[in-house]
Amino acid sequence: MRVHAKRAGALLGASLVSSQAMADWTLNMAPGVTGTSNEIYGLHMTILWICVAIGIVVFGVMFWSIFAHRKSKGSKPAHFHENTVVEILWTIIPFVILVLMCIPATATLMDMYDSEESDIDIKVTGYQWKWKYDYINEEFGYFSNTTTPQDEIYNRVEKNEHYLREVDNPMVVPVDKKIRFLVTANDVIHSWWVPAFGVKKDAIPGFINETWTRIDEPGIYRGQCTELCGRLHGFMPVVVKAVPQDEYDAWVAEQVASAERERELTSKDWTLAELMERGEGVYNTNCAACHQANGEGMPPTFPALKGSRIAIEDMNAHLDVVVNGVSGSPMQAFGEQLSEADLAAVITYERNAWGNDTGEMVTPKEVFDYKNKE
Amino acid sequence: MTEQRRSNARVVGWCLASVVGMFAFGFALVPLYDVFCEALGINGKTQGRYESTTVLERDDNRTITVQFVAQNGPEMPWEFRPVVTSVKVHPGEPTTVNFFARNPTGLAMTAQAVPSLSPSEGTLYFHKTECFCFNQQKLEAGESVNMPLVFIVDAAIPAEIHKLTLSYTLYDQSDPAAVSAAEQTQITTNDNG
Amino acid sequence: MSAVIDTHAQDHHHGPAKGFTRWLYTTNHKDIGSMYLIFSFAMFLLGGTMAMVIRAELFQPGLQIVEPEFFNQMTTMHGLIMVFGAVMPAFVGLANWMIPMMIGAPDMALPRMNNWSFWLLPAAFLILISTLFMPGGAPNFGWTFYAPLSTTYGPPSTTFFIFAVHIMGVSSIMGAINVIATILNLRAPGMTLMKMPLFVWTWLITAFLLIAVMPVLAGVVTMMLMDINFGTSFFNAAGGGDPVLFQHVFWFFGHPEVYIMILPAFGAVSEIIPAFSRKPLFGYASMVYAVGAIALLSFVVWAHHMFTVGIPLAGELFFMYATMLIAVPTGVKVFNWVATMFRGALSFEAPMLFAVAFVILFTIGGFSGLMLAVAPADFQYHDTYFVVAHFHYVLVPGAIFGIFASAYYWLPKWTGHMYDETLAQTHFWLSFVGMNLAFFPMHFLGLAGMPRRIPDYALQFADFNMVSSIGAFMFGATQLLFLFIVVKCVRGGEKAAAKPWEGAEGLEWTLPSPAPYHTFATPPEIK
Known part of the structure; x- marks a missing residue:
């Protein structure tokens, strides 16, 4: 019982702290830090406003009927039950709106499938329940595991700011370079997602998928696995650190050297x-x-x-x-x-x-x- | 009433025929999907051995980078990697590369490499004339091998493709009976633990 | 519950046998309809309880009530039970009760098969639910059971799950055949196809969809069974198979399945809105064509569930265009409903409240569906809570509100009593508020980046999850009120007239309330 009471206390405390520190009533998608994610954000807002506009018209007519044409207000029902012109119009107008919407959507999609030469190729492999990043041209690679302690997950201690979205070894990439991701999986299907890049690709065992990004601003970007992959699906974060080119070069040199040191550790x-x-x-x-x-x-x-x-x-x-x-x-x-x-x-x-x-x-x-x- | 029965029987008959047909269609989707994938080159499934009587046209003005990646399937203990990670080739030019494999375990094992190509739009233009993936590979305990792959990139490959990545995933295909006998001991000890 | 059923039975003076065998051997469409409805409500409560477990775990960040493993079993079973146990049987129940009475038929065309198709269901769900108590637990791979998580990596109970799906499939197919045979062969003289009530039309089209896709579901689970137990490699890359193939076959079934769950609700709402607007349905013919168009299009849009699996550009474009096209016939239906209400004489009894909420909230679900259809944007929405919000907006105020509206609309005909209008309106308002509170914040969560099917989440999602859980508890608790209202209505209440709704049209209202055990032994004349 005492353990339970303690836990409940910790829980309550943690939730109070978190709701104060993290009060975050985000309502909308963020534009992100890549060309693709900005285009997607634009599409999202366009289609959202189209829906809102259609909604205002349709629900407007509906609510007007609800308030004005009530039996209790003595409304006498009309008897019309078809009107060919109106029916054709409300078939054609939505069709035209949809065609107009398809134009920018097609353009964005073609951008996302662009196959121009890349600067860096990284293989992303999903495992139950971690990611592996292989820098193909530089010939080194490493696993990226969640570092959120079990104590935080089980509410025994206060949760840190990046709860469930922190890893030991983030992916490190340079800004303003075309980075090509080759995505595959070892065991079951996973999906690699960084919302700020507008990049989400399924990792499928035995098959290789590709996608790409070009990041505008340095920073740390967080996401997580988005395809149900078993027990710890919710505990498989993606963290990408985007740095300027010289910092990236230094990091690569350090990685190559540390692979060498690792070999020394063995002996x-x-x-x-x-x-x-x-x-x-x-x-x-x-x-x-x-x-x-x-x-x-x-x-x-x-x-x-x-x-x-x-x-x-x-x-x-x-x-x-x-x-x-x-x-x-x-x-x-x-x-x-x-x-x-x-x-x-x-x-x-x-x-x-x-x-x-x-x-x-x-x-x-x-x-x-x-x-x-x- | 018998008229009624007859028409009921007819409806039931048609419906059951459709049910059987759609059940079969579900299974037919499997080969149909393969045919689709091969014909349209979707999904990155590369084809089997390429055989052609005509000599492929060479295009020395274009260079395509062909990149190789290799990974193991679950619980596959072999060391498996491409000997070179990428080569630059001209379309139409046959190229040989090697993949290195080593069986570090104390048991003879059999493996199958499963290929996948990205971008999948390039699949139709990537021809393998010789590949270790056409057969299973058997390695004795501790044995290592360099496995050859001979390929030609078709000159008809679309202009927007500059780089092809060929991926192999290596799966354990050892005789399950032999392996499970070996693993049985592990599982029992583990359960007791 | 049995007390309720007995009272119900005593109201009829000739026909039904007494005791349990009446229900076991019955071939009466009204008895079978009632059993389907009771069964589906029981499943609705069970699936709902699982949803409460899910929402309780998600009330706060961290793991507090269940372990991730059990959480995954809950999401999986919640989905399977709601889709196959609650929504589909409820519509079959409505079809059993109403289709013969709406087309002037004495019973369903194949009464003995009707009995079978019902009694298979409890068997199937007994098997499915028993997996919860098996070693390794119940299926934990989501209701979409993607391979290889469900094959190579599935729990031992997967084989039982497959068997249960087979039985459900047989039951649905038998039910569908019965509906088709009844509608094609047993219509009263003069009831031409284009005079049929829309509920009958939508069910006819739904039945064809069932016949077309349930066998494909049976096929895909059979392939899983073979992969698991007989060493084949349909979906196993190691043996030359393809996990993505599973998704293609599954969604070839899955997308039409979505319309199977919504088309009968379209039909019911198309009966109810004219009745309470006291004005004929606007655009009857275009309604029928729109439903047909939606059904046909549903076969060529399946890959919009798979935009991120790496299908080529041409495929993405095709499936995006085809999916957006569905908005046109769906829009026509919404416009028709609004035009029906326009310049009517509206009153808002419980069936109308649920029907109006259906139109509004289903349209919101349609809007988010349109957003999801935009392939590039789907790369951000896919597998996030935005999708969860979308399909719950389509299924809860869509399918489920459609069922509640139908139940209140036809309860006087089934029981001979009026339900308690005040309680029913309370049920509506609590459901309406609870449902929106539960599911609207999920849009925000998805847009902010919360993936679906996770037992725990990053801290920035905490606030809306708490709101959503409160809404879900409210919605869940409210459904017990519905049980109370129905029981009360079955047991007594104000006597219902043959036609309790002033503006209602259709053959079922020419019968006395409650409808006698045998109706239309001689077919009615239709002018």
């Missing part, structure tokens, strides 16, 4: 404490959503790791489950998604946290060898 000598520290972070990002931060899982779908045979007995079986996943269950193969250092850290963490004190550790080098064993 470095690690202590148990170092692995535990790194492992906790990796665990909370990748595992806690299902197996829970306390390792107790949510049986039967998500087994507990605390005291589990996998986590305290044979090391190879543990490596196998984490690296290759378990087919026919929600447990994914993390072998490709995490670096050797992260895999080693998280496995070590699972074998030593929550009273699983095996004292055993696995080094990145050993993981590397396991992944490459013959």
